[in-house]
Amino acid sequence: MLSRSARYAALDRRGRRRTALALGLAAALVAGMAFMAVKEAETPGGDEPRPVALRPVDPLTAEFARCQALGEAGARDPQCLAAWAENRRRFLTPDHRVLGPNPAATPARER
Numbered sequence: 001m002l003s004r005s006a007r008y009a010a011l012d013r014r015g016r017r018r019t020a021l022a023l024g025l026a027a028a029l030v031a032g033m034a035f036m037a038v039k040e041a042e043t044p045g046g047d048e049p050r051p052v053a054l055r056p057v058d059p060l061t062a063e064f065a066r067c068q069a070l071g072e073a074g075a076r077d078p079q080c081l082a083a084w085a086e087n088r089r090r091f092l093t094p095d096h097r098v099l100g101p102n103p104a105a106t107p108a109r110e111r
Contacts, residue, residue: 060086 060083067080074080 060090 063079063083064087067074067077067083070077070080
């Protein structure tokens with residue numbers, strides 16, 4: 001069995017190892033963050049805004065955003081009501097493409 005002083009010495013060594021490990025991990029973390037900061041600063045055009053993919057903006061979407069900004073008054077606004085009517089028309093109007101018969105469908109049997 002270890003004496004009291006030997007046990008304290010063992011605990012002291014473990015504590016020093018843990019402290020050294022924690023300091024090493026902290027140093028590695030700080031070094032990594034510094035490296036990333038330097039790399040980001042060296043990147044050309046780092047302060048310039050990145051180009052955004054342009055896509056056609058639907059005027060109906062812009063109108064919905066305006067109506068949303070109006071809040072409760074948007075429910076009575078004639079332009080908002082027209083936008084909602086157009087949205088319903090787009091959604092509910094059937095597609096006018098002529099669809100041929102489905103060859104995979106089996107004909108229904110008559111009774």
